[in-house]
Amino acid sequence: SVPFGVDLGNNNTVIGVARNRGIDILVNEVSNRQTPSIVGFGAKSRAIGESGKTQQNSNLKNTVEHLVRILGLPADSPDYEIEKKYFTSPLIEKDNEILSEVNFQGKKTTFTPIQLVAMYLNKIKNTAIKETKGKFTDICLAVPVWFTEKQRSAASDACKVAGLNPVRIVNDITAAAVGYGVFKTDLPEDEAKKVAIVDIGHSTYSVLIAAFKKGELKVLGSASDKHFGGRDFDYAITKHFAEEFKSKYKIDITQNAKAWSRVYTAAERLKKVLSANTTAPFNVESVMNDVDVSSSLTREELETLVQPLLDRAHTPVERALAMAGLKAEDVDTVEVVGGCTRVPALKATLSEVFGKPLSFTLNQDEAIARGAAFICAMHSPTLRVRPFKFEDVNPYSVSYYWDKDPAAEDDDHLEVFPVGGSFPSTKVITLYRSQDFNIEARYTDKNALPAGTQEFIGRWSIKGVVVNEGEDTIQTKIKLRNDPSGFHIVESAYTVEKKTIQEPIEDPEADEDAEPQYKTVEKLVKKNDLEINGQTLHLPDELLNSYLETEAALEVQDKLVADTEERKNALEEYIYELRGKLEDQYKEFASEQEKTKLSAMLEKAEEWLYDEGYDSTKAKYIAKYEELASIGNVIRGRYLAKEEEKKQAIREKEES
Ligand code: ATP
Ligand code: K
Ligand code: MG
Numbered sequence: 161s162v163p164f165g166v167d168l169g170n171n172n173t174v175i176g177v178a179r180n181r182g183i184d185i186l187v188n189e190v191s192n193r194q195t196p197s198i199v200g201f202g203a204k205s206r207a208i209g210e211s212g213k214t215q216q217n218s219n220l221k222n223t224v225e226h227l228v229r230i231l232g233l234p235a236d237s238p239d240y241e242i243e244k245k246y247f248t249s250p251l252i253e254k255d256n257e258i259l260s261e262v263n264f265q266g267k268k269t270t271f272t273p274i275q276l277v278a279m280y281l282n283k284i285k286n287t288a289i290k291e292t293k294g295k296f297t298d299i300c301l302a303v304p305v306w307f308t309e310k311q312r313s314a315a316s317d318a319c320k321v322a323g324l325n326p327v328r329i330v331n332d333i334t335a336a337a338v339g340y341g342v343f344k345t346d347l348p349e350d351e352a353k354k355v356a357i358v359d360i361g362h363s364t365y366s367v368l369i370a371a372f373k374k375g376e377l378k379v380l381g382s383a384s385d386k387h388f389g390g391r392d393f394d395y396a397i398t399k400h401f402a403e404e405f406k407s408k409y410k411i412d413i414t415q416n417a418k419a420w421s422r423v424y425t426a427a428e429r430l431k432k433v434l435s436a437n438t439t440a441p442f443n444v445e446s447v448m449n450d451v452d453v454s455s456s457l458t459r460e461e462l463e464t465l466v467q468p469l470l471d472r473a474h475t476p477v478e479r480a481l482a483m484a485g486l487k488a489e490d491v492d493t494v495e496v497v498g499g500c501t502r503v504p505a506l507k508a509t510l511s512e513v514f515g516k517p518l519s520f521t522l523n524q525d526e527a528i529a530r531g532a533a534f535i536c537a538m539h540s541p542t543l544r545v546r547p548f549k550f551e552d553v554n555p556y557s558v559s560y561y562w563d564k565d566p567a568a569e570d571d572d573h574l575e576v577f578p579v580g581g582s583f584p585s586t587k588v589i590t591l592y593r594s595q596d597f598n599i600e601a602r603y604t605d606k607n608a609l610p611a612g613t614q615e616f617i618g619r620w621s622i623k624g625v626v627v628n629e630g631e632d633t634i635q636t637k638i639k640l641r642n643d644p645s646g647f648h649i650v651e652s653a654y655t656v657e658k659k660t661i662q663e664p665i666e667d668p669e670a671d672e673d674a675e676p677q678y679k680t681v682e683k684l685v686k687k688n689d690l691e692i693n694g695q696t697l698h699l700p701d702e703l704l705n706s707y708l709e710t711e712a713a714l715e716v717q718d719k720l721v722a723d724t725e726e727r728k729n730a731l732e733e734y735i736y737e738l739r740g741k742l743e744d745q746y747k748e749f750a751s752e753q754e755k756t757k758l759s760a761m762l763e764k765a766e767e768w769l770y771d772e773g774y775d776s777t778k779a780k781y782i783a784k785y786e787e788l789a790s791i792g793n794v795i796r797g798r799y800l801a802k803e804e805e806k807k808q809a810i811r812e813k814e815e816s
Contacts, residue, residue: 161295161296161297162177162288162292162296163178163298163533163536163540164176164177164288164296164533164536165177165183165299165335165529165531165532165533165534165535165536166284166299166301166302167302167332167335167528167529168197168227168277168281168301168303168315169361170227170362170363171362171363171390172195172197172362173194173195173196173197173209174193174194174195174529175188175195175284175287175529176526176531176532176533177288177533178534178537178540178543178545179292179294183534185529185530186288186291187291188209188210188287189210189287190210192210193526194525195209195210196212196213197209197225197227197228197280198212198223198225198280199223199224199227199276199279199280200224201223201262201263201264201265202219202222202264202265203266204265204721205718205721205722206264206279206714207219208279208280208283209287217421217425220248220417220421221249221262221263221417222262222264223248224262224276225246225248226243227273227277228303228363229243230251230273231274231277231311231314231315231318232307232310232311232313233273233311233612234256234257234258234310234612234613235253235254235256236256237610237611237612237613238611239386239610240253240258240612246395248421249261252270254270257272258273259271260273260276272707274321274699275318275321275711277314277315277318278320278707278711279714281299281301281318281319281322281324282322282711282715285299296324297323297325298324298325298327298536299319299324299325299327300326300327300532300536301316301319301328301329301532302330303315303330304331304364304366304384304386305331305333305334305366305368305382305555306364306386306610308556308603308609309617309618309646309647310614310697312329312646312647313696313699314697315329316329316645316698317698317699321704321708321711323711327536328535328536328645329645329646330532330535330552330645331366331368331646332359332528332532333359333367333368333497334368334379334531334550335527335528335530335532335535336357336368336497336527336528336531337355337357337368337370337377337531337550338377338531338535338548338550339530339531339534340355340372340377340495340522340527341370341375341376341550344372347374348372349373349374350373352371352373353371353493354369354372354486354490354492354493355369355372355492355493355494356480356491356493356514357370357494357495357497358477358494358495358496358501358510359496359501359528360388360389360498360499360500360501361389361390361498361500362390362391362499362500363386363387363392364386364387364388365384365388365389365500366384366476367382367384367476367477367479368480369381369382369480369481369483369484369491375546375547375549376548376549376550377548377550377551379550379552379553379582380483380484380485380486380553381480381481381483381484381485381486381580382480382555383476383477383479383483384476385472385476386610388469388473389498389500390428390499390500392469393462393500394424394427394428395424396462396465396466396469397427397431397462397465398413400457400461400465402414402420404455405423405451405453408453409451409453411447411449411451416448418448419447422444423444423453426442426443426444430442430457431462431503432502434457434458434462435504437459438458439457439458439459440456441455441456442457443455459504459505470505470506470509474509477510477514483553483580488514488515491516493519494516495518495520495522496518496519497523497525497527497528498524499525534548551582551583551584552646553582553583554577554578554581554585554642556603556605556608557577557603557604557605558575558577558601558603558604558617558642558648559574559601559602560574560576560589560600560602560638560640560650561573561599561600561601562599563597573602574589575604576589576640577640577642577648579605581642583642583644584642584643584644585641585642586640586641586642586651587639588637588638589637589638589640590637590638591638592633592634592635593625593627593633594625594634595627596625598619598621599619599638599650600616600617600618600620601617601618601648601650602615602616603617616697618648618649618694618697620693620695621692621693622636622650622653622690623691623692623693624688624690625655625690634687635655635657636653636654636656637653637654637655637656638650638653639651639652647696649694650694652690652692653690653692654687654688655687655690656684657684658682658683659682659683659684659685660680660681661683662679663679664676664677665677665678724777724781727778727781728769728776728781730781730785731781734785734788734789735765735766735769735788738792739759739762745799746795746799749798749799749802750798754791754795757791758788758792761787761788761791765787
């Protein structure tokens with residue numbers, strides 16, 4: 161399978177693949193290097209990505225954006241209230257999960273965020289297949305740094321529902337750092353270069369501080385503000401104009417979803433213009449009640465509108481530096497990525513907190529996808545890539561709990577993966593057990609988590625403990641892992657026992673053919689592997705499979721709708737083409753009778769197309785086409801034969 165890296169942004173998605181001994185960014189069906197992160201639902205089929213964007217304004221209630229924001233987000237999280245103001249389609253809650261409710265194929269239907277993200281990833285996968293003609297199974301998916309275990313699990317499950325194997329879920333900004341480390345040719349061999357990477361996107365602002373050497377990187381610290389990005393600007397601008405238009409035009413766009421959305425779209429455009437200009441006009445025709453609006457905004461005014469945001473723009477940098485144990489002046493280079501870092505006020509703030517000019521070595525829009533594709537290639541068993549080592553940093557402390565054995569233990573838990581620790585990482589803990597037991601992974605500090613996050617991560621039941629004769633407990637080793645995707649798991653468990661064994665004595669002075677000497681030692685050796693059954697935050701298999709089936713069925717339906725449309729267009733085109741040619745190049749190759757008959761058939765087919773055949777089946781369109789072509793092709797055959805005859809005559813003439 162082609163190594164596949166996806167930067168699933170909140171605004172748009174970028175697709176990277178490893179091929180031709182490098183990393184390429186793929187274009188979509190309309191040749192864009194970024195695809196809107198949108199899923200729209202229609203009367204017959206879904207409109208995902210570009211087509212979803214095209215239809216967005218005419219289908220606001222059934223168009224879902226901000227997919228990453230609701231993925232794995234519990235409904236009782238305070239973030240849910242914040243998200244609601246950006247959604248144009250209804251969200252509902254069920255069992256503390258958020259569901260999206262849309263009108264699809266004429267019915268009210270709900271989908272979970274995992275299903276929505278899966279739909280989107282499946283579409284992206286098909287884009288990649290079309291573009292490369294390759295096979296896609298493995299994916300490295302980039303997610304925000306602040307994603308919790310539940311959100312990472314949801315992301316990984318969404319990949320599976322899309323028929324993809326998530327070889328790694330990676331923090332987006334870490335992926336950008338990997339890209340930087342792999343492709344930068346002048347990294348030091350000894351003293352590490354300290355680089356800060358800042359990503360301000362549509363909704364999230366993240367900072368990472370890492371130490372780079374040739375062939376390796378270690379993340380020292382990271383931090384983010386999960387409510388800071390381009391959409392906050394767009395929202396502030398829209399609200400500003402909503403107020404202005406109330407008095408100026410006596411219209412209230414806050415009461416009209418379509419009007420709000422059109423102003424919002426124009427606001428995003430205006431924001432971009434103000435990154436390059438200090439003032440810009442703002443015009444939208446027929447916003448509502450036939451009113452055309454016209455205004456303008458200066459860059460300074462925009463900065464005032466987002467002042468609360470700008471005031472805290474330095475915070476993530478300070479927090480990442482604190483986690484890394486560094487001062488701003490220790491940082492050698494500051495690289496920026498993400499669309500919103502094009503805003504001059506943010507560039508100025510970043511440059512000011514770091515006390516140095518910013519560097520733009522990385523491709524602002526594509527760095528994450530490139531890094532993710534490279535990471536996917538690293539995991540490929542068949543592909544050889546430049547060796548590169550990287551360690552990320554654990555964002556929230558994780559402890560493991562067990563049922564305490566009062567006779568044998570003082571504690572019932574241990575902080576195993578502290579915040580700021582590196583991962584991937586494996587730790588082995590020892591417990592003395594008298595029987596089968598459970599282990600539970602939990603976040604250590606609820607206060608450090610995004611509000612509303614549950615502490616529970618996973619519970620594993622461990623079976624097969626057998627205590628030796630005459631003893632109360634047996635020493636049990638449990639291998640805990642913070643895996644490459646950031647998941648906290650129990651990897652394996654086994655009991656050990658003391659055995660007396662004969663160990664050869666190593667004597668470098670001894671003669672080569674001297675008798676080997678042994679000593680008697682007591683050693684801990686593995687006794688039994690224990691059986692582990694985990695219950696994690698991933699979807700249960702049954703549900704995952706049912707989502708998979710649903711998605712596969714929807715994909716088939718979408719394809720049928722698209723094929724039908726294509727066939728209908730082909731028929732329509734053929735009618736016009738044949739009618740035209742009948743008057744022109746086919747004129748002398750059809751008898752009057754044939755012409756009359758075919759013309760009548762064309763007439764009838766056309767009428768059918770705009771009437772009963774307007775919404776027909778693929779088979780019927782094909783049948784109609786073939787009916788016309790059976791006569792059309794005979795005439796065409798005569799025409800081509802004559803043309804060939806003419807060519808032959810010319811050739812003969814030239815030769816003689
Ligand atoms: P996130 O990382 O938050 O999930 P994303 O990855 O989709 O979102 P990006 O593609 O990095 O976000 O950035 C998109 C944002 O950048 C949008 O809000 C867009 O309007 C904004 N943006 C793009 N170009 C400019 C510009 N020239 N000036 C200001 N903002 C811009
Ligand atoms: K993006
Ligand atoms: Mg992004």
